[in-house]
Amino acid sequence: MLEEILAEEPAYFLVDLRIKPTNNIKVFLDGDEGITIEKCVRINRRLYKKLEEAAIYPEGDFSLEVSSAGLDEPLKSLRQYKKNIGRPIEVMLVDGTMKEGLLKEMNEEGILLEESVGKPAMGKLPSKKKEISYHTYLFNNIKSTKIQIVF
DSSP states (O other): OHHHHHHTOTTEEEEEEEEOTTSEEEEEEEEBTBOOHHHHHHHHHHHHHHHHHHTOSGGGOOEEEEEEOOTTSOOOSHHHHHHTTTSEEEEEETTSOEEEEEEEEEOSSEEEEEEEESOOOBTTBOOOOOEEEEEEEEGGGEEEEEEOOOO
16 A cells, blocks of 8 residues: 555655554655655555555554654664765674674665775874765675764
């Protein structure tokens, strides 16, 4: 049902869908240019109506929440990686190693991360020279990836 709705809205896509035993349905969406609360409300209304008409849950015993995939949620789809190229990310590898840097590129197999080591020289204090390196991480070696929020 959701695929039908999203087919009419190609700029938006499903990130995650969770259905709890209490018939609580949670839908997490994103868009190539983000997604507004208003768009989530409209999709929620359309999906709710379809669920009611299909009578999947006896006596309408279900709840539905449609929201954006929050910035604190890990990236789950290739489309999310693509839309976040150029942003700072934090990558947790399967072996527990944490990597931080700029998401430079992505393809179906993995990502290219620009990592910085050291700090630029400031005043008279001795400091390491900033070094930039590029590393490729394959998706099968990535446990999770989160966007870093920079203020």
